[in-house]
Amino acid sequence: MDFSLLYQYPDQYLEGFIHTIQSSLTGFLCSYLIGMILALFRMLPISFFNKLARVFIELVQYIPLLLFVFFFYIGLPALGFPLNGFTAGTIGLCIYTGTFIGEAIHNGVQSIPKGQMDAAKALGLSYVQAMRYVILPQATKNIFPALGNQLINLIKNSSILGIVAGVDLMYQTNLINENSFHVSSIYLLVAIFYLILIVPLSFFVAYLERHWMKNV
DSSP: OOOHHHSHHHHHHHHHHHHHHHHHHHHHHHHHHHHHHHHHHHHHSSSHHHHHHHHHHHHHHHOOOOHHHHHHIHHHHHHOOOOOOOHHHHHHHHHHHHHHHHHHHHHHTTHHHOHHHHHHTTTOOOHHHHIIIHHHHHHHHHHHHHHHHHHHHHHHGGGGGGGGTTTTTHHHHHHHTTTOHHHHHHHHHHHHHHHHHHHHHHHHHHHHHHHHHHHO
């Protein structure tokens, strides 16, 4: 492996690394909001919204991520809604990840015994109050590990932005590759950068999960 590439292209690697962190954190927040909305639709005692959310989630998850991103990058401009590569990629990635987060939240809530909701209603709490004060606090310990895994998946999937003219780590790596003949070294280095992001995050998520379980 030719580590001299780090000295030849420090700005590109650093810019891509920082931008990957920023886009991943921003994307995760957006994905979480989308996931919460989908999960709420799934949990509403109204069959129309429940079925609508379920169909949307299944439809998105059945489509490969790359094709889904291309829909926003190529499809929407063709329909008169122009988007740059970064915006199109981020929207696609957020919605795609949001469906998995929505399922994680829904499954976490479903894991709570139905008797908890009945008891909350017996105490005079509304459906919203019961979810907020009784169900969701208990479901959090079941949801948290899945959220951590989805953040890790989002960081890895953010490499898709490099295909649609983003400015993330993979995009910068592709630019470096155009100016260098060290193909294997270039992509091994970018793999190391992703490991630098993902491995500590994996240990941190595992630590928080253990800490959370001790205090539940």
